[in-house]
Amino acid sequence: MTAMSRRTILAAAAAASAASGVASGTARAAAPAAGRQAPGVYRYNVGSFEVTALTDGVARRPLDASFVRNAPVEDVRQALDQAFLSTDKVSIPFTCVVVNTGGRLVLIDAGTGGFLAPTAGQLYENMAAAGVDPKAIDMLLVSHFHPDHIAGLRLKDGTAAFPNAEVLVPQAEWAFWMDEGQMSRAPDALQPAFKMVRRVFEPMAREVRKFEREAELTPGITALPAPGHTPGHTAFRLSSEGKDLIIWSDVTNHPALFVRNPGWHAVFDMDPELAETTRRRMLDMVAADRLPIAGYHFPFPAVGHIARRGTSYTFVPVMWDAAL
Numbered sequence: 001m002t003a004m005s006r007r008t009i010l011a012a013a014a015a016a017s018a019a020s021g022v023a024s025g026t027a028r029a030a031a032p033a034a035g036r037q038a039p040g041v042y043r044y045n046v047g048s049f050e051v052t053a054l055t056d057g058v059a060r061r062p063l064d065a066s067f068v069r070n071a072p073v074e075d076v077r078q079a080l081d082q083a084f085l086s087t088d089k090v091s092i093p094f095t096c097v098v099v100n101t102g103g104r105l106v107l108i109d110a111g112t113g114g115f116l117a118p119t120a121g122q123l124y125e126n127m128a129a130a131g132v133d134p135k136a137i138d139m140l141l142v143s144h145f146h147p148d149h150i151a152g153l154r155l156k157d158g159t160a161a162f163p164n165a166e167v168l169v170p171q172a173e174w175a176f177w178m179d180e181g182q183m184s185r186a187p188d189a190l191q192p193a194f195k196m197v198r199r200v201f202e203p204m205a206r207e208v209r210k211f212e213r214e215a216e217l218t219p220g221i222t223a224l225p226a227p228g229h230t231p232g233h234t235a236f237r238l239s240s241e242g243k244d245l246i247i248w249s250d251v252t253n254h255p256a257l258f259v260r261n262p263g264w265h266a267v268f269d270m271d272p273e274l275a276e277t278t279r280r281r282m283l284d285m286v287a288a289d290r291l292p293i294a295g296y297h298f299p300f301p302a303v304g305h306i307a308r309r310g311t312s313y314t315f316v317p318v319m320w321d322a323a324l
Contacts, residue, residue, distance in 0.1 A: 039129035040122070042301035044321070046292075047240025049101050049220065052130055053294065053301040056094035056111035056152070057120035063090050068257065069265040069272060076257065076264075083256035090254060094148055095302035096123055097247065097294055098132055099238060104218050105132075106139040107162065108236060108247055109296060110152035115196070123152055124161070139218060140165040143249035144233040145177045146268070147196045149296070154200055168217055169201075170225075171210040172232025178205075226251050226282060228275025229268065235282070245303075248295040251282050255298055255315035259283065259306065262313065283313050292318070 040055030063080070065073045067090060077087040085091070099106040114121025127134060140162055143149055155161050176182055178201070183194040201208060211217060213225040217236075224235040229250045236247040252258040253266045262279050265272035286293050287308045294303045295315075304317040 039126050040300050041126055041130040042303075042320075043130075044301075044303065044318070045243075046238050046245045047243040049099055049238055049240045051238070051245065051294070051303075052098040052100070052132065053303060054096050054098065054123055054126040054130060054132075055300045056096055056123040056126075056148075057117070058091050058093045059112075059117040059120055059148075060089045060091050063088060066267050069267060071261070071264050079257055079260060085256060090257075092254060092297050093300055093302065094120055095294070095296055095298065095300055096152075098127075098130075098137070099221065101218065101220055101240070104139050105136050106141060106218065106221065107137045107165065108141045109143055109149040109249070110140060110161065112148050113152035113154065113161070114156065115151040116148055120148075121152075134162050135164050137162045137165045140167045141217060141221070141236060142167065142169045142173070143235065143247075143296070144170065144230040145173050145193070145197050146230065146250070147193055149249075150200050151196055154203075158199075158203075160204070166209060167204060167207065168209045168211050170223070170232035170234045171212055172227070173230060173234075174201075174208070174210050174232070176231040224282075226278045228271045228273075228278045230270050233278075244291055246282075246286055246291050246293045248282075248293045248298075250296055251279055252295065253297050255295065259313050259315045260309075287313060 042053040044051050061067065063073065063076065068076050080087045080090070094111055096111050097108050099108065111123035112120040124134070140153070153161055153167070177194060177197045186194060211223055213223060215223050217223060220238060220240050222237045222239070224237050224246070226233050226235045226249065233250060235249045235251060238245040238247065250268070253268060258264055258266060258279070262283055263276060265276065269275035283306055287306045290305065292303060292305055296302070298315065299317065304315055306313050307316050
C-alpha cells in the first residue's frame with residue numbers, strides 16, 4: 001500500500017468519525033442514564049405450575065441497635081460486611097409471587113401499595129410488564145397483616161386493586177388484628193399497622209375468607225403455620241407433579257442476617273422466641289429435604305435453597321435461567 005493510499009484511508013475514517021459525532025478517543029452517551037432498574041419479573045416452574053416473581057421494590061432502613069434485639073450492632077455490621085452489603089443501611093426487598101395453577105391465578109401477598117417507601121410500590125407496574133392483568137387475579141392469599149404485605153390490596157384512592165380476587169387470610173391473623181381490644185392495648189409503634197388493617201379489610205370484611213392452620217386453599221397450595229413473626233403468620237407449600245416450593249413469607253427477614261444467624265431476633269418479630277422456634281424448625285426442614293424456597297425479603301428474584309453450614313445455614317440463590 002502506498003503512502004498516498006494510507007493517507008486517503010485515514011482521512012476517510014476521520015471524516016466518518018466526525019460525521020457520526022464521535023471525536024477521536026471520546027465516547028458520548030446518546031441519552032441520559034435511566035436512574036432506575038428495569039422491570040423486575042422472573043418466571044420459573046414448579047411442576048405444571050408457573051410462578052412469576054414480581055418485585056415491589058425495596059426499603060432502606062438505617063441500621064441501629066434496635067434492628068436485631070439480641071445481638072450487638074457491631075456483630076450485625078460485621079455480618080453485613082461479610083455479605084458485601086452496606087453497614088449503614090439495611091436494604092429490605094419485597095417480592096410478591098403470582099402462581100398460575102392452570103385452574104387459578106393466585107397472588108400471594110400484595111406489596112406495599114406505595115405507602116411505605118419511595119423506592120417501593122412497584123408491584124402494579126411490574127405486573128403490567130409481566131402481562132398480568134390485576135383483574136385476572138381470582139385468588140389472593142395473605143401471609144400476615146403487616147403493612148408491606150397488605151397495603152397493596154387497595155389503590156391510594158381506596159378502590160380494590162384486585163377487584164375479582166377472592167381474598168383468603170389466616171384466621172389467627174384476623175382474630176388478632178381486627179380485635180378492638182388488641183388495638184387499644186397496642187404500643188404507639190403498632191398503631192399505624194392496625195389502622196392499615198382496617199383501611200384494607202373493613203370494606204370487604206364480609207367477603208374475606210378465613211382459613212385454618214394447614215388448610216388446602218386450592219388444589220396444590222397448602223397453608224403452613226409459621227407463628228411468631230405475627231400471631232397467625234403463615235407460609236405456603238406449592239405442590240405439583242412431585243415438585244414442591246415453600247413460599248417462605250417472613251420466616252426470616254434479610255437472609256444475610258437471619259438465615260446465617262437463626263437465633264437473632266428481628267425488630268419486626270412480635271413474639272421473638274416463638275419466631276426463632278419456627279425459623280429453626282423450617283430452616284431444618286427445607287435444608288434436610290432440599291426444598292426450594294421463595295422468600296419475601298430475599299434478594300430478587302428471591303428464590304433458592306437453604307444449605308446447612310455446621311450449626312448455621314446459608315441461602316443459595318437459584319441460577320438465573322432464561323428457559324422455563
